[in-house]
Amino acid sequence: MSSLCQNLLMSLAEPTRLHSDDPAASIEAVRGMIEARLAAIVPSAQTWPVRLHEAQRHALLSPGKRFRPLLTVFIAKGCGVSAEAELSAAIDVGCVSEMVHAASLILDDLPCMDDAALRRNQPTTHIAFDESTAILTATALLNRAFGVLARLPQVSPVARVEMIDLLSYAVGSKGLIAGQMADLANTDHSASIAEIERLNMLKTGALFEFAIEAAAILGKASSAQRAALKDFSHHLGLAFQLLDDLKDTLMNDDDAGKTTDRDIGKATILALAGSQAAQDRLLGYIDSAKDALSRAELIGGAMLEAVLDRQFAFVNHK
Amino acid sequence: MSSLCQNLLMSLAEPTRLHSDDPAASIEAVRGMIEARLAAIVPSAQTWPVRLHEAQRHALLSPGKRFRPLLTVFIAKGCGVSAEAELSAAIDVGCVSEMVHAASLILDDLPCMDDAALRRNQPTTHIAFDESTAILTATALLNRAFGVLARLPQVSPVARVEMIDLLSYAVGSKGLIAGQMADLANTDHSASIAEIERLNMLKTGALFEFAIEAAAILGKASSAQRAALKDFSHHLGLAFQLLDDLKDTLMNDDDAGKTTDRDIGKATILALAGSQAAQDRLLGYIDSAKDALSRAELIGGAMLEAVLDRQFAFVNHK
Numbered sequence: 001m002s003s004l005c006q007n008l009l010m011s012l013a014e015p016t017r018l019h020s021d022d023p024a025a026s027i028e029a030v031r032g033m034i035e036a037r038l039a040a041i042v043p044s045a046q047t048w049p050v051r052l053h054e055a056q057r058h059a060l061l062s063p064g065k066r067f068r069p070l071l072t073v074f075i076a077k078g079c080g081v082s083a084e085a086e087l088s089a090a091i092d093v094g095c096v097s098e099m100v101h102a103a104s105l106i107l108d109d110l111p112c113m114d115d116a117a118l119r120r121n122q123p124t125t126h127i128a129f130d131e132s133t134a135i136l137t138a139t140a141l142l143n144r145a146f147g148v149l150a151r152l153p154q155v156s157p158v159a160r161v162e163m164i165d166l167l168s169y170a171v172g173s174k175g176l177i178a179g180q181m182a183d184l185a186n187t188d189h190s191a192s193i194a195e196i197e198r199l200n201m202l203k204t205g206a207l208f209e210f211a212i213e214a215a216a217i218l219g220k221a222s223s224a225q226r227a228a229l230k231d232f233s234h235h236l237g238l239a240f241q242l243l244d245d246l247k248d249t250l251m252n253d254d255d256a257g258k259t260t261d262r263d264i265g266k267a268t269i270l271a272l273a274g275s276q277a278a279q280d281r282l283l284g285y286i287d288s289a290k291d292a293l294s295r296a297e298l299i300g301g302a303m304l305e306a307v308l309d310r311q312f313a314f315v316n317h318k
Numbered sequence: 319m320s321s322l323c324q325n326l327l328m329s330l331a332e333p334t335r336l337h338s339d340d341p342a343a344s345i346e347a348v349r350g351m352i353e354a355r356l357a358a359i360v361p362s363a364q365t366w367p368v369r370l371h372e373a374q375r376h377a378l379l380s381p382g383k384r385f386r387p388l389l390t391v392f393i394a395k396g397c398g399v400s401a402e403a404e405l406s407a408a409i410d411v412g413c414v415s416e417m418v419h420a421a422s423l424i425l426d427d428l429p430c431m432d433d434a435a436l437r438r439n440q441p442t443t444h445i446a447f448d449e450s451t452a453i454l455t456a457t458a459l460l461n462r463a464f465g466v467l468a469r470l471p472q473v474s475p476v477a478r479v480e481m482i483d484l485l486s487y488a489v490g491s492k493g494l495i496a497g498q499m500a501d502l503a504n505t506d507h508s509a510s511i512a513e514i515e516r517l518n519m520l521k522t523g524a525l526f527e528f529a530i531e532a533a534a535i536l537g538k539a540s541s542a543q544r545a546a547l548k549d550f551s552h553h554l555g556l557a558f559q560l561l562d563d564l565k566d567t568l569m570n571d572d573d574a575g576k577t578t579d580r581d582i583g584k585a586t587i588l589a590l591a592g593s594q595a596a597q598d599r600l601l602g603y604i605d606s607a608k609d610a611l612s613r614a615e616l617i618g619g620a621m622l623e624a625v626l627d628r629q630f631a632f633v634n635h636k
Contacts (some may be wrong), residue, residue, distance in 0.1 A: 044489050049499040052491065112449035130500055131430035135453060139425070142457065142493045146464045147486030150479045157475035161468045164482055168465030173361050173370065177458045181367040183449055
C-alpha cells in the first residue's frame with residue numbers, strides 16, 4: 001500500500017477526523033482511498049493483454065460517486081470497525097461492489113441490451129474498444145471481484161466465504177442478472193407498482209444488499225443491527241433505481257453524463273404513476289431508508305446521512 | 319441429494335468398484351453423478367426468469383464428455399479422498415470447472431468472437447435464444463461457480479477460499495480471459511511455437527490447472543504430488559488445445575458436433591508446423607502428461623489413464 005494511502009487510513013482510524021464537523025471532507029478522503037485502491041486492484045494498462053486492461057481501467061476508473069463503496073466503509077465504521085487493517089478490508093469490499101457495478105454497466109450498455117454510447121461522460125466500453133473486449137472486460141471484473149474477496153486481508157476465511165456466497169447470490173438468478181433479464185423483457189404496462197418494485201430490487205437493490213450486508217459482517221453487527229440494515233438496503237435500492245429512472249427521463253445526456261431516454265417503452269414507476277407521484281414516492285423511500293438506518297444505531301450515523309444526501313442531491317435540489 | 323446419487327456415491331467409495339477391471343463402467347458411473355449434480359445446481363427451467371434458466375440448462379446440460387470434472391474426481395480419489403462427503407465435494411468442484419467451461423464456450427461462440435452456430439450438436443446459446451440472454455447466461459454460470467465453491471460441503475473455509483482464489487486466477491488476466499483476448503487478436507503468423515503454446519496454456523490450460531490443483535487441495539496432496547500434477551496439467555492443457563485445433567481442421571461440423579474451420583487465418587501449431595508434425599507433437603504432449611501423472615504416484619493411476627485415453631481416442635484411432 002502506498003504511504004499516501006496508509007496516511008489516509010491512519011487519519012481515518014482516528015474518530016476525531018471521521019466524526020469531524022466536515023462530513024464532506026471525510027467522504028472525499030474515503031473516496032480518494034477507494035479510487036487509489038481500485039487503480040491498484042486492476043492490472044496496469046501496460047500489462048499484457050494491454051487492450052483488456054486498458055478497457056478495465058476505462059470502465060472502472062472513470063469518475064464515479066463510488067456510492068456503494070462509501071456505504072460499505074461508513075457502515076463498517078459505524079458498526080465499530082476502527083483498526084487500520086479492518087478499514088483496509090472494508091475499502092476492498094467496497095471496491096468489490098464497484099467492480100461488479102462497473103461490469104453490470106458494461107453489459108447493460110451493449111448493443112444487444114440498452115445500446116448506450118455514453119456513460120459517466122465518456123464513450124461506453126464497446127464504443128471505446130469493441131464488443132468482444134467489452135464482454136470480456138465485464139467478465140474479468142466480476143471474476144476479479146471474487147478473487148479480491150478470497151484474499152481479504154485480516155478477515156477470517158469463514159467471513160470471506162460468507163461474503164463470496166452473498167455476492168454470488170446478489171449477482172445471480174435472484175439478483176442482478178435476473179433483474180437485467182427481466183428488464184430487457186419489461187414492456188408490460190399492466191405491471192403493478194409492486195411488480196416494478198420487485199424488479200428494481202433485483203436490478204439495483206441486490207448489489208446494495210451485498211455492499212451493506214458485507215459491511216455488517218466486517219463490523220460484526222448484532223442481529224438487530226443486521227435486520228435494520230437489511231431494511232435500509234431494501235428502501236435504498238428502491239430509491240436509487242427510481243432516482244435513476246427520473247434522471248433518465250428528466251435529464252439530457254450532457255447533464256446525466258450518460259445516454260438517457262433508455263427507459264422509453266419500459267414499465268417504470270415513472271411511466272405508471274407520472275413524474276410528481278414518482279418524486280413523492282422517492283422521498284418516501286429515502287425517509288424509510290433513513291428511519292431504518294437510525295434503528296441500526298450505528299456510530300456516527302450523521303456521516304451516513306451525509307453520504308445519502310450527497311447521493312440524492314438531485315432530489316433535494318429539485 | 320437424490321437416493322440414486324447417494325447409492326452411486328456409496329458404490330464409488332468402495333475401492334473394489336473404482337479399481338475394478340472395468341474402468342469404462344467406473345467412468346460412466348462418475349459421469350452420471352456429475353450430470354445429475356449439474357442438473358441440480360442450476361435452477362429448473364421453470365424458475366423465473368425462465369429464459370435465463372432455460373438457456374443455462376441448454377448450455378450446461380447438453381451432452382459433453384465432462385473431462386474436467388472426471389479429472390477432478392479421479393485425481394481427488396487418487397490422492398486418497400474416499401469418504402462419501404469428500405467425494406461429493408469433489409463432484410461439486412468438478413461441476414465448477416464444467417460451468418466455467420460452458421460459460422467460456424457461450425462467449426467464444428458469440429457473433430463478435432468466433433461467430434459459431436453449432437456446439438455439442440445443438441445450436442449455440444445465442445442462436446437458440448439471443449445474444450443478451452447468451453451473455454447473461456455465461457455471466458450467471460461463472461458467478462454461480464464461485465457460489466458453489468463458497469458452499470462446498472465438508473470442506474474447510476480455508477480450502478474453499480484457496481480454491482476460489484485459484485479459480486479467479488485461472489479465469490482472469492493470466493488465464494482464460496487473457497487467452498481469449500489474445501486468441502481474438504491472433505493473426506500473427508510470425509509467432510513461434512513457444513508463443514502459441516503460451517497462448518494455448520492460457521486459453522485451455524488454465525482451467526485444467528484449476529480442475530487438477532483443486533483436486534490436489536481436496537485430496538491434501540503432498541508438495542511433491544502437487545508439483546507432478548502441475549506438470550501433468552501443463553502438458554494436458556497443451557495436448558487438449560492441439561487436439562481441438564486438429565479437430566477444427568480435420569473434421570467436418572457433423573463429426574465434430576460444432577462449427578469447425580474457426581481457426582482459419584489464426585496462428586496455430588497446425589498452421590505453422592503442418593498436420594503430421596502437429597499430430598506427432600500431440601502424442602509427445604500426451605506422453606509427457608502421462609509421465610508426470612505417474613510421478614504423482616496416485617492411487618489407481620490406471621483409472622486416470624483410462625480417462626485420458628477416452629478423451630484422446632481421436633488420436634489413438636487415427
